[in-house]
Amino acid sequence: MRILDRASLFKRPAPGDERRVQLIAANIDTLFVVTSCDQDFNVARLERYLVLAREAGVRPVVVLTKADLSPAPERFVNTARSLQSGLQVELIDGRDPRSAARLTSYCGAGETVALVGSSGVGKSTLVNTLTGSTSITTQAVREDDGKGRHTTTVREMHRLAGGADGGGWLVDTPGMRELQMSEVASGVIDVFDDVTAVALECRFANCTHADEPGCAIRTAMAEGVLDPARVERWRKLAQEDAVNSFTAAARRSRTGRGGSRR
Ligand SMILES: Nc1nc2c(ncn2[C@@H]2O[C@H](COP(=O)(O)OP(=O)(O)O)[C@@H](O)[C@H]2O)c(=O)[nH]1
Ligand SMILES: [Mg+2]
Ligand SMILES: [Zn+2]
Numbered sequence: 001m002r003i004l005d006r007a008s009l010f011k012r013p014a015p016g017d018e019r020r021v022q023l024i025a026a027n028i029d030t031l032f033v034v035t036s037c038d039q040d041f042n043v044a045r046l047e048r049y050l051v052l053a054r055e056a057g058v059r060p061v062v063v064l065t066k067a068d069l070s071p072a073p074e075r076f077v078n079t080a081r082s083l084q085s086g087l088q089v090e091l092i093d094g095r096d097p098r099s100a101a102r103l104t105s106y107c108g109a110g111e112t113v114a115l116v117g118s119s120g121v122g123k124s125t126l127v128n129t130l131t132g133s134t135s136i137t138t139q140a141v142r143e144d145d146g147k148g149r150h151t152t153t154v155r156e157m158h159r160l161a162g163g164a165d166g167g168g169w170l171v172d173t174p175g176m177r178e179l180q181m182s183e184v185a186s187g188v189i190d191v192f193d194d195v196t197a198v199a200l201e202c203r204f205a206n207c208t209h210a211d212e213p214g215c216a217i218r219t220a221m222a223e224g225v226l227d228p229a230r231v232e233r234w235r236k237l238a239q240e241d242a243v244n245s246f247t248a249a250a251r252r253s254r255t256g257r258g259g260s261r262r
Contacts, residue, residue, distance in 0.1 A: 028171065030106050031056075034063045034117030034126065037070035037091075043083060044233050047191060048179040049116060050084050051237065055187035061088045061106055063115075065122035068093040084191050094122040100129045104167075107160055111168035127172050131158045181237055182244035192234045198226060209235070 033049040035041050046062060053060035062080045067073040073091055080089045093099040107113045107130070115123040160167030181188070189196045195217070199207070203214025209231070220226040 028058055028112045028114045030059045030061060030111065030113045032061055032063045032103070032106075032113055032115045032117075032123075032126075034065060034115055034121045034123050036066040036121045037064050037073045037076045038066060040118050040121050041076055041079075043079060043230075044236075045118075045179065046080065047083055047233060047237065048181065050087070050191045051181065051184050051187040052179065053187075054084075054190045055184045058114075059088075059106075060084075061090060061103075063103065063117075063126070064089065064091045065094040065126065067091045067099070068096075085193060092126075094126040094129055097129055100126060103130065104160070107168035107170060109166055109168060112171065113168060114171040114173060116173055123172055127156070127158050127170050130170060131160055180244060181241040182248055184241050185238075185245065188234070188238050188241055192230075192237075195226060195231055195234045 031049070031053045033046060033053070035046065041064075050060050062083075064073065064076050064080065070076065077089050077091050081087055090102055092102060103126075115126065117123055156172040158170040158172065160170065198216050198220045199209070201216035202209065202212070203216075204212055207215055207217070209215050209217040217226065217231060221228045221231060
């Protein structure tokens, strides 16, 4: 199974419904960004997932697993919450049905939830706990690998038990090795709205926040209003997105393929 990249995980918004995006074969409503209360927890990687979710128009929920293994799991919750205003963060022991039950409100009838996150954080465990052993469907999906070949990957769709209409669907995905940012400028602005709001106050519209006079970002960092580490991550993401978007646009204009994502 090859590692998914962004383009194959998040497609364009589904026709006729701006809120939903096409995920391989399924429209997903909610993205469980799964990480564990240990060394997997990484704010820069979480921010990347949040930008992709925002850009794709899906609701992100940060799911922190292995709460039982951490002496102070609340620390992870607070840090995750600080990454985007209004972000939902759930702390669970993925092996415990009563603990995992706090996630069922996100996966009611008609709802589709995809799980992403590094290998080993507990995605499959969570799916098993939430579904019991009920109706597991394995879907083979043919995908363009970006080089004109097609590869077959496996997407596991799991139906949740529920009321008369049944429950929602969970989509387990293999981990993504790398989350490159391209053409996600509005997602970056939204996820980093605390930083971008301050940047609007800089004297120069094209301020690089390095040594220009009247830089509101530097002032906010000096006053402790903005965390310099977060500002640095924002700068890095925005820069990476700008470079990749420029390259993608140039490639499109060369090949004359206006609608291609690659
Ligand atoms: N203690 C503890 N172990 C967990 C939890 N969630 C998953 N695990 C364990 O972590 C390992 C990896 O889980 P798995 O579901 O295969 O991760 P995946 O690669 O994300 O699908 C397994 O040994 C699980 O039993 C949890 O909340 N607490
Ligand atoms: Mg797994
Ligand atoms: Zn500035």
